[in-house]
Amino acid sequence: MARLGLAVPKRQIKTAIARNRIKRLIRESFRYNQTRLAGLDIVVLVRAGAARVANPTFLRDLDTLWDRLIEQCEKYLST
Numbered sequence: 121m122a123r124l125g126l127a128v129p130k131r132q133i134k135t136a137i138a139r140n141r142i143k144r145l146i147r148e149s150f151r152y153n154q155t156r157l158a159g160l161d162i163v164v165l166v167r168a169g170a171a172r173v174a175n176p177t178f179l180r181d182l183d184t185l186w187d188r189l190i191e192q193c194e195k196y197l198s199t
Contacts (some may be wrong), residue, residue, distance in 0.1 A: 122157035
């Protein structure tokens with residue numbers, strides 16, 4: 121089972137509302153992709169610009185990152 125760690129620093133994302141929104145979106149996307157990420161421990165570090173991204177764009181970007189992570193893990197395990 122995959123595990124998720126979040127690092128959403130107050131220094132990068134100033135308001136609690138924005139930090140909580142970002143964490144909620146990351147958790148939602150992770151739950152959706154958790155079976156594909158089985159066996160991985162993942163830490164997501166959020167950068168300053170994340171607060172300005174709209175929800176659909178943020179979720180789409182996360183899906184792209186999950187796909188890329190899975191692809192890299194498969195490439196590593198196949199060699």
